[in-house]
Amino acid sequence: TSSEMEDCCAVCAEPLEWIAYGGCGHREVCATCTARLRVVLDDKRCCICKQECPFVFVTKVRFFLWFLLDSELTDSLSTGHQSGNLWFEADIGAYFDDEDEYKRIKAMC
Numbered sequence: 001t002s003s004e005m006e007d008c009c010a011v012c013a014e015p016l017e018w019i020a021y022g023g024c025g026h027r028e029v030c031a032t033c034t035a036r037l038r039v040v041l042d043d044k045r046c047c048i049c050k051q052e053c054p055f056v057f058v059t060k061v062r063f064f065l066w067f068l069l070d071s072e073l074t075d076s077l078s079t080g081h082q083s084g085n086l087w088f089e090a091d092i093g094a095y096f097d098d099e100d101e102y103k104r105i106k107a108m109c
Contacts, residue, residue, distance in 0.1 A: 016061045022053025031058045038092040
């Protein structure tokens with residue numbers, strides 16, 4: 001059904017647990033697919049609207065809150081280590097609010 005599909009990644013069709021989204025706000029793609037596209041294909045565009053997203057934010061789908069990645073935030077975070085409650089992975093340009101998910105995705109890069 002339509003509601004079941006909304007709970008699945010638009011790329012791999014697996015159930016959404018961790019999402020990655022950029023400034024456009026689309027949150028239909030899982031963190032794993034986003035990382036693969038950003039590292040393997042070097043494609044930093046949103047899978048849904050094709051907007052260039054230099055940075056994405058990775059969080060659990062059930063904890064999704066709008067989180068605007070603006071220059072003030074990116075300037076305040078240092079590459080590759082924890083800053084406040086966020087971790088940054090430079091290869092994919094992704095901020096994480098969970099250390100375990102950060103480590104899982106980092107191991108893929």
